[in-house]
Amino acid sequence: MAGKVSPTPDERGGLLGFLAQQRQAMKVAAYGLTDDQARAVPSASALSVGGLLKHVSTTESGWIDLVLKIEPKPFAESMASYQENYRLGPDETLESVIAAYDRVAARTEEVIAGIEDLNQEVPIPKDVPWYPHDVPAWSVRWVLLHLIEETARHAGHADIVRESIDGATAMPLQAAAEGWPETNWLKPWKPAE
Template sequence: MAGKVSPTPDERSGLLGFLAQQRQAMKAAVYGLTDEQARAVPSASELSVGGLVKHVSSTESEWIDRVLRVEPKPFAESMAGYQENYRLGPDETMDSVLAGYDRVAARTEEVIAGIADLDQEVPVPKDVPWFPPDVDAWSVRWVLLHLIEETARHAGHADIIRESLDGATAMPLLAAVEGWPATDWLKPWQAGE
């Protein structure tokens, strides 16, 4: 995927394209890191790059469950594991988390391809305190826009954390991931530089 989303033939392709781009930004932030580095918490926050990838993967999966009207866990039950969702555990690897994220992405693409109308309603759970009490449903379109926003927010967090770890920044990392040629103004990231 290039640094920008290609022109898209329709709204659905555009939404999925921008979501894929933000996923790629998340994945670029962990490029070249060891599992230990992906667990590191080098800034004032308690966030790690690996934990953020794990979180956006889980969040996307939960939203697609909502689209499919899979009964969500009660809010209190889902909050019990919330903080762990932001941590790359000692027995987890970045490779396994990234493979899981790829499976979530493929599922999202498949589910959205099978939905005839992006205006299809997605019920708003009533036990989540930050969801509006006066809204009964969002649309699938709204869910996709929210996933883009959520992933982009956390991709920005991941960029800052990665830069705190080893000085690597988003565009050189993306250039390394995608094999862009070096130019006078952009050199692909390389370990140890």
């Protein structure tokens, strides 16, 4: 992915393209990190790059479960594991979390490809306090737009956390991850020696 989403002939392709771009931004923020660096919490928040990757993966999977009308866990049970979804545990690796995220992405692509109409209703769970109580359903389109927004928000968080770890920023990291040639205006990131 060369920094911009390719022009797409239709809405579905555009939505999936922008979601894929934001997923890539999340993974680029982790490029070149060790597991310990991915667990690091170097900024004023309690966020880590690995924890953010784990969170967006879990979140996207949960939204696709809703699209498929898979009954979510009860709210109280979900909240008990909420904080764990923001942490890369001692037995988890950055590689395993990224692999899980890739599987979630493939599942999302497959599910969305199989939906005929993006206006299809996605019923709103009633026991989650921040979901609206006066709206019975979202659409699949709304869910995709929300996933783009949610992932983009956390990609920004991951950028800040990453820069706090070693000073690396998004475009040089992307250039390194994708093997772009060095130019006068952009030098791919290299690990400190």
